[in-house]
Amino acid sequence: MQVNILEAKTRLSELVKLAQAGEEVVIANRGAPVVKLVKVAPVSKDADIGNGKRIVQWLIDNPLPAYMKRRTDAEIDAYIAEERDSWD
Template identity: 50%
Template sequence: MAKVVNVAEAKAKLSELLEAALRGEEVIIAKRGKPLVRLMPEKPQTRELGFLDFDIPDSFFEPLPEEELAAWYGENEA
């Protein structure tokens, strides 16, 4: 069964309500007797690495030619 509290009580007991929600209890904050929000733990977000399947060619790690380096540094501009 959900624990329903009004906004004023929620302000006074926020830490207690957060702990209850983290324990898995359903906590609802109501305004004028109508449910307004539900407190629940945030689900951890995971990032999946390797979702793009590609290979980096060995040439990627080779030094750049002098002309290209100069272009990167704006040395070839007229």
């Protein structure tokens, strides 16, 4: 099933129920498909979500790209101050 954004906004609850039932629901912008609603697999009660060790390991396994320079706290604070000063 495909619906446009405006229709999806008015029928969201119904579309979510259809997706939960396994139907493919595509939301389009001016007729062009942009997103799909799909049912999410249930999370096991035994899942270790939010475990600090898992989060740290994920960060180690997925480092920032080399082109993204890591900045110090002072550099970030200076950048924020500079941006705020430019608002006046």
